[in-house]
Amino acid sequence: MIFTALAFFAYNYILFFFLTWFPSYLQKGLGIGLEEVSLISVIPWTFGFVAIAIGGIISDKITDSREWKDPLTPKRLVLGICLLISGGAVIVAANTTNFILIIAMITVSVFALYFTGGIYWGVVNDIVDSSNVGSIGGAMHAVGNCAGILGPAITGFIVQATDSFIPAFILAGTIGVLGALGALINVKKLNISESEIALNKK
Numbered sequence: 001m002i003f004t005a006l007a008f009f010a011y012n013y014i015l016f017f018f019l020t021w022f023p024s025y026l027q028k029g030l031g032i033g034l035e036e037v038s039l040i041s042v043i044p045w046t047f048g049f050v051a052i053a054i055g056g057i058i059s060d061k062i063t064d065s066r067e068w069k070d071p072l073t074p075k076r077l078v079l080g081i082c083l084l085i086s087g088g089a090v091i092v093a094a095n096t097t098n099f100i101l102i103i104a105m106i107t108v109s110v111f112a113l114y115f116t117g118g119i120y121w122g123v124v125n126d127i128v129d130s131s132n133v134g135s136i137g138g139a140m141h142a143v144g145n146c147a148g149i150l151g152p153a154i155t156g157f158i159v160q161a162t163d164s165f166i167p168a169f170i171l172a173g174t175i176g177v178l179g180a181l182g183a184l185i186n187v188k189k190l191n192i193s194e195s196e197i198a199l200n201k202k
Helices: 002-029 034-040 042-064 072-094 099-115 119-127 130-162 166-186 194-201
Strands: none
Touching: 002 034, 002 072, 002 099, 002 119, 002 130, 002 166, 034 042, 042 072, 042 099, 042 119, 072 099, 072 119, 072 166, 119 130, 130 166
C-alpha cells in the first residue's frame, strides 16, 4: 500500500504540474501567444478526458480476462506501465526543442496518466480487507494529494532559480518513472496463511 500511495503521489505530481504550470510554460517557455495558449491547452486535456473515460472500462476487461490468476496483477501492470509512459514522455518533452514533439509528448503523458485514474481504488480493494478500504484509501489519497501542494511550489522555485522549465520537467518525469517502477516491483497480492487469518479473527 505504501508503493500504491507513492505511485498516486507521482500521478498527482505530474497532474498538478501540468494543471498549474502548463499555460505559463507555453507562454514563457515556448513563447506562445495568449490566444494560441488557450487553443493548445485544450489538446492534452481532451485526450485526458478520453483516457479517464475508457481507462476504467479497458482495465476491467483486462482484469476479467481468464489469463490472470488474480485481479491485482493486471491492475498493477496497467498502473505501472501507463505511469512509466507518462513520466517518460515528460522527460522526452524536456529534452527536445521541437514544438510539435513537445505538445505530442505532453499529450501522451496526460493520456497515459489519466488512463490510470480509476485503478488506484481498484488496487486498494484487491489488497485491503473490505472493512479497511475507506481508511487505507483515505491515507493513500492524503499522501497522493501532498503532491498537489509540493509539486506547484517546487516547480515555481525551480523555474525562478534556473529561469528554465527543463529541470522542472525532468523532476516531474523522474518522479513519475520512480512511482511506476515502485508499483511494478512492489505492489503485490498479500499472501496470508490460514493460521494468520484465524489469529486475526481472534
